[in-house]
Amino acid sequence: xxxxxxxxRFSSKTDREVEAFTSSIHTDKRLYAYDIEGSIAHCKMLxxxxxxxxxxxxxxVQGLGRIKREIxxxxxxxxxxxxxxHMHVEARLLQQVGKVALKLHTARSRNDQIAxxxxxxxxxxxxxxxxxxxKFQSVIVTLSRTHQDVxxxxxxxxxxxxxxxxxxxxxxxxxxxxxxxxxxxxxxLRIDVMPLGSAAIAGTTYPIDRxxxxxxxxFRQVSANSIDSVSDRDFxxxxxxxxxxxxxxxxxxxxxxxxxxxxxxxxxxxxxxFATGSSIMPQKKNPDVPELIRGKTGRVFGNLMxxxxxxxxxxxxxxxxxxxxxxxxxxxxDTLKACIRIYIKMLPQLKINKEVMxxxxxxxxxxxxxxxxxxxxxxxxxxxxxxxxxRTVGYALSKNKEIHELSxxxxxxxxxxxxxxxFEFLTPERMIGxxxxxxxxxxxNVAAAITRAEEHLxxxxxxxx
Ligand code: ARG
Numbered sequence: 458x459x460x461x462x463x464x465x466r467f468s469s470k471t472d473r474e475v476e477a478f479t480s481s482i483h484t485d486k487r488l489y490a491y492d493i494e495g496s497i498a499h500c501k502m503l504x505x506x507x508x509x510x511x512x513x514x515x516x517x518v519q520g521l522g523r524i525k526r527e528i529x530x531x532x533x534x535x536x537x538x539x540x541x542x543h544m545h546v547e548a549r550l551l552q553q554v555g556k557v558a559l560k561l562h563t564a565r566s567r568n569d570q571i572a573x574x575x576x577x578x579x580x581x582x583x584x585x586x587x588x589x590x591x592k593f594q595s596v597i598v599t600l601s602r603t604h605q606d607v608x609x610x611x612x613x614x615x616x617x618x619x620x621x622x623x624x625x626x627x628x629x630x631x632x633x634x635x636x637x638x639x640x641x642x643x644x645x646l647r648i649d650v651m652p653l654g655s656a657a658i659a660g661t662t663y664p665i666d667r668x669x670x671x672x673x674x675x676f677r678q679v680s681a682n683s684i685d686s687v688s689d690r691d692f693x694x695x696x697x698x699x700x701x702x703x704x705x706x707x708x709x710x711x712x713x714x715x716x717x718x719x720x721x722x723x724x725x726x727x728x729x730x731f732a733t734g735s736s737i738m739p740q741k742k743n744p745d746v747p748e749l750i751r752g753k754t755g756r757v758f759g760n761l762m763x764x765x766x767x768x769x770x771x772x773x774x775x776x777x778x779x780x781x782x783x784x785x786x787x788x789x790x791d792t793l794k795a796c797i798r799i800y801i802k803m804l805p806q807l808k809i810n811k812e813v814m815x816x817x818x819x820x821x822x823x824x825x826x827x828x829x830x831x832x833x834x835x836x837x838x839x840x841x842x843x844x845x846x847x848r849t850v851g852y853a854l855s856k857n858k859e860i861h862e863l864s865x866x867x868x869x870x871x872x873x874x875x876x877x878x879x880f881e882f883l884t885p886e887r888m889i890g891x892x893x894x895x896x897x898x899x900x901x902n903v904a905a906a907i908t909r910a911e912e913h914l915x916x917x918x919x920x921x922x
Contacts, residue, residue, distance in 0.1 A: 583641050697785070849871045
């Protein structure tokens with residue numbers, strides 16, 4: 458059995474089951490590359506400040522590099538008795554380079570080490586997620602550009618409300634994901650803080666240079682307070698809450714795809730590659746992918762709730778409870794990334810049933826507001842016009858007709874202001890065309906929004922390149 462790095466004061470061995478219970482290696486081995494990069498930077502800093510000799514540091518750095526390759530090539534043996542990734546690397550380093558390995562942990566603790574690893578990991582993942590979301594936004598914009606002339610009923614309370622452009626509807630999602638990207642960028646500022654050198658809680662007596670470590674590891678700044686550095690998990694909670702919001706947006710889009718692909722709506726078809734059949738009902742094609750995204754949203758909320766609850770009322774500074782943060786964090790990162798990837802693939806392949814959408818705008822009195830607007834244009838006060846249009850709807854309902862299916866004489870019986878031009882006024886195309894207020898659904902507004910988005914995404918891509 459391995460000698461533990463902390464067992465100096467212990468007179469008996471750890472219970473086997475306790476070993477398994479306290480071990481986090483199955484989860485945190487995922488952080489190995491960051492853990493090793495962090496240790497390499499730490500060694501270099503210790504050499505620069507004279508805590509280690511150049512010779513010692515270079516032996517350690519070489520050994521660490523070899524261990525990183527071993528793990529990458531899956532030649533490394535993991536073992537519960539070594540608890541976590543930090544102790545695995547250190548134990549292997551001892552085998553590799555001998556006694557000098559015992560100097561690696563100078564001026565450091567696992568408390569600041571794990572905080573460093575997770576911050577490095579999350580910096581990379583958040584950047585990746587932002588890149589993915591920008592790609593997804595491009596997909597939304599392309600889809601909007603391609604279907605600029607498609608009209609469908611807009612809904613409030615899931616009741617047909619007013620006709621809108623499909624592109625306007627899709628561009629609403631562009632806005633949501635823009636906010637998510639902004640939030641992720643904001644959260645990066647708080648993730649990008651270097652905790653190493655805080656040691657267990659109080660800082661260290663060695664003459665270390667934390668700014669240098671931060672520079673080597675490409676951190677913007679070093680943390681200001683050693684107690685906060687080892688006890689802070691706000692950045693994880695912040696990420697999990699931003700991820701939850703992002704999943705809300707995916708779940709709303711998913712719900713719409715599920716509804717729209719139903720027989721009742723018939724607005725779209727989900728590509729075969731993203732649907733499955735039923736083992737008993739031969740006619741079925743189920744929208745499993747959007748359903749699962751809707752379902753996984755619950756998991757992501759649960760992960761946020763788990764960490765909130767875990768952190769609530771924890772006394773300062775580090776507590777072992779905090780080891781439980783990794784499972785929910787990794788799960789959220791993986792789930793969100795998978796949803797982004799699958800949406801990028803699925804959305805361009807949606808089949809849009811333009812005619813069905815257009816026809817749906819003909820039924821459900823979507824032009825009632827516009828009849829009132831028509832009367833206002835002809836000189837009636839809006840409140841009177843609203844009442845008049847309401848009575849017209851009531852009459853049409855009793856005849857089982859739409860407003861535009863009534864005869865001119867029938868319409869005139871509600872107001873003598875109504876003339877033949879009312880029929881053209883009440884077509885969905887005209888209704889949409891008149892909604893030119895900023896942010897409204899008029900085609901020129903939507904085209905301008907798409908162009909703005911394309912320009913913005915072009916800049917994003919050039920930053921990325
Ligand atoms: N494995 C721990 C975690 O994930 C890091 C080590 C914490 N320090 C300690 N003294 N047990 O949080």
